[in-house]
Amino acid sequence: MEKLQHIIRDVDSGNRIDKILSTINKEWSRTQVQDWIKDGLVLVNGNKIKANYKCNLNDVIEVTIPDAVELDVVPEAMDLDIYYEDKDVIVVNKPRGMVVHPAPGHTSGTLVNGLLAHCNDLSGINGVMRPGIVHRIDKDTSGLLMVAKNDVAHESLVDQLVKKSVTRKYQAVVHGVIPHDYGTVDAPIGRDKQDRQRMAVVDNGKHAVTHFRIIERFNNYTHIECELETGRTHQIRVHMKYIGYPLAGDPKYGPKRTLPFNGQVLHAGVLGFNHPRTGEYLEFSAPLPEDFSTLLQQLKNDR
Template sequence: MEDFTYTISEEQKGERIDKALVTLEADWSRSQIQIWLKDGAVLVNGETAKPNYKVKLNDVITVTVPDVEPLDIEAEDLNLEIVYEDEDVLVVNKPRGMVVHPAPGHTSGTLVNGLMHQVTDLSGINGVLRPGIVHRIDKDTSGLLMVAKNDKAHVSLVDQLVKRTVTRKYTALVHGHIPHDKGTIDAPIGRDSRDRQSMAVIDKGKHAITHFRVIERFGNFTLVECRLETGRTHQIRVHMKYIGFPLAGDPKYGPKKTIEFNGQALHAGVVGFIHPRTEEYLEFEAPLPEEFKTLLEEMKTTVDSKEK
């Protein structure tokens, strides 16, 4: 741990403590400072500071910055496809079938194991099992993920997710013929009371919004683009089931008789965000995996043959 000490001047007096500290230490963000305040790592004149405290002239503020916990994960050469990387962030194209981070009983073969081999620095905010991980996608969902290489970048990307300014577009194949070309699903999502391993639309759930538009129709299936406004667990899978069009291949939320695809047909194809350092908007796109393309070709062939 390292202590940083500051004395409040005329310029800062009367400001909230988090805002004052951002002025005094440009490398910190208000979100990170608020975390330290909640953890009791910020003192004013030797006393633990409250998050809403307004600083006074000559206040002495001490911030104890915790050490980043050393990472104890085995690095593995998984040949990850990193589509963008700089000193602060990277974007990786996760393959289907890969878990994002280690968990008890599942400590190898994850995206994090691969990142540890290919990337020199990763943020430590989420601890030893999830270094650099800002958001997740399910094991059988392929596509793009943002990864933070330092804590400042991590806080910035999380802030953008909270403020809903991150662009996240997915391609999904769903059961059924969606008659309208686009729509918005605004329905709260929470833990399913009947199955604690699943999520569902429930009255007391967290606010969740998914926008969708139809790309192509294949008889009893529809290919859609889904844009997340919020990022709840299993959001697209739950929302599409809620409106009667569950994802094809989905073993948890789809019908028992579905396609053979070893999981839901869902691909995180586009991610866009404001760079934490340059403040430039960056957007990246990953094409559908070959197996997803093959599935769609088979669908099209089947439909065409029936129409002849």
């Protein structure tokens, strides 16, 4: 473990210690510093403090920097569809059927396994099983994900998600013919009281908003674009079911009789965010996967 000492000067007096330390070294994110404080690795004048401690002139800060934790996830070489990459961020197009990160029952073949083989420098904020992962899409949802290569980038991207400044647009096919061209679902989402493995619209759930527009109508189905204002688990799937138009192919929230598709017909096609280092707005678009396009053509032919 490496140790560092810093003495508070006039310019930093009165500021929070977590803010001060995250500016001393640009590679230290505020979240990382807060974890160190919680673990007792940051002392002020020899005493443990809380992250909201406001420093005084001539305070002596001692930081014990923990050794890097070896990842338990095994890197696996795979052909990743990378749309953008620099020293801070990777944007990758995840295929349908791939799990984002290891979990019980899925310890290999995940996007994280592939990313670790591609590059070793991923953010550690989300722990050793989910390095670099800022947000997720379901196994059977295809499309774009942003991945942080360091903790500072991770913190910036998460902050943008919290502030709802990230653009996330999905295409989906739902059961039923939606009569109106546009709509918004504003309904809280939480665990389903009858089935804890599912999410549902519940009174005490987390705030969730989905905007949608019609792309094309078919016999008994509608092709739509959904834009997320928030990012709750299974949000689009839950919201569309809630208003009576569940996603086609969805084994968890859709009807038993549905289109012959291996999983929900859902693709994260547009992703936009401000670069965590430069502030430049970046936006990426991924075309529909072949099976999605084939399904749309079949629906057109059946009209």
